[in-house]
Amino acid sequence: MQPPTLSLIGTTPRMRWAWTAAGVLLIAGWVHRPASAQEPAIFRGADLKLGEELIAQHRCAQCHAEKVGGDGSAIYRPLGVINNAGLLRGMVEQCNATLNFQMFPEEVTAVAAVLNRDHYRFKD
Ligand code: HEC
DSSP: OOOHHHHHHOOSHHHHHHHHHHHHHHHHHHHTSOGGGTSOGGGTTOOHHHHHHHHHHTTHHHHHHHHHOTTSGGGOOTTSSOOSHHHHHHHHHHHHHHTTOOOOHHHHHHHHHHHIIIIIOOOO
């Protein structure tokens, strides 16, 4: 005796094959979704933990809060002049130089990647 739910799915070999194929295609499509759909190429593999530490260490939020109030995050304007990942990283590099933080290039990337994840959400 087959349980009734199984007969709904179809128990002929052809039906079983069709469901297996559909499942495989679904999983394959999910695994192979392009990484660029979620994060810009320049932030791929960035050390987000390091970025978070640097943001805390350099008191980015404190200074921004003095300027715009709240927690300072209002200074990040995704719809402003900085409207892609390259410009965002460039802005962080500029702050790095102006404020003399002496971050390494990977550190600048890490910081920008965290800002992108939390505030800007650029896809490219
Ligand atoms: C001493 C104060 C100060 C510190 C410290 C500081 N910033 Fe800023 N930051 C500013 C000011 C002021 C602006 C706004 C400039 C403007 O647009 O008028 C700004 C703007 C920005 C912007 C551009 C926002 C946008 O969308 O236009 C980014 C990105 C940014 N800061 C990142 C950082 C990061 C990352 C750090 C820490 C590593 C940092 N800043 C530390 C003062 C500071």
